[in-house]
Amino acid sequence: MHELSLMTNLLDDAVSAANGGPVCALRVRVGPLSGVVVEALRFAFEALAPGTAAEGARLDIEETAPSFHCPRCGADYSTPVGSYECPSCGSPGGELRGGHELELISIEVPDHV
């Protein structure tokens, strides 16, 4: 559900970064801990892009994995969602460093306009 409102924000940011010109592509980074479903995000994009400067644009989604820093042994590690134990020392879960992002990384705009 809330993918629609989040995609609205991403599209607004893309359109304003393009400064009045067309947007050819959006690169969006989505972490599995962001709480959004990638398919729903794509669906929202298809529904919202028509009529904006990003109509017909490509949506590139970069998916990340949860990453942690272990305060006990200092390890930096990645885990699947739902089990966050440090693989080096067995500590039950470190400081979250990545995997919760939902951001517009960049856009592509035509070069010859």
Added chain:
Amino acid sequence: MCETCGCGDPHNHPHEHGHDHGHAHGHPPPVRTLDVRKSALELNQRLADQNRGWFRAKGLKVFNLLSSPGSGKTTLLERTLRDVPCAAAIVGDLQTENDAVRLRASGAQAIQITTGATCHLDAHMVAHALEKLEASGLDKLFIENVGNLVCPASYDLGEDRRVVLLSVTEGEDKPLKYPVIFLHADLVLVTKCDLAAAVGFDREKALAAIRQTAPKAQILEVSAKTGAGLDAWYAWLAG
């Protein structure tokens, strides 16, 4: 005009396909990449930080309560507001003032947010609810989120603590199915413990699932109906 082949319209070439001039057909025009790096939640984050500043200024400690629909958020708050002085609540639902009406019966202030179609509270809605809150004399504010184990997880409201409720009737593996909301929990409350025997609740299995998905969280077991475990909940609130 297309720089590679010189045709006037890149989408309407006057020549046959299959020709060879160094690019594919329906060719995209040359593009350049602009860095943006902006979170979809940036505005929410800004408003949440504003709320947090407001809470600090008023001396309020704020708790965001999250769970699936019907896990017992309102029932717990009805009792908590009766037992804990200087507390108020903001409650979110898609429709109806029912929960705020129930909570006001405790004598405390309760402000309803009806979100319409929105499946979570966001910092902006909370900011507007705060306009209606008489904060003097308060030191605790509970925000009962919309019953939903998915979407509310993404939205910081400016709270100090996140409390996730899991009732014994909804299945021991709920945390494994909805891990994101549990990861950010400061406290997980296992609710409706009076029903545990009736539904064959597997306590060890549930606690293991919570520990696995909510490694930072403290866990307390309560029944808002019998009052079991509520002293520990009140002590946690005061801590």
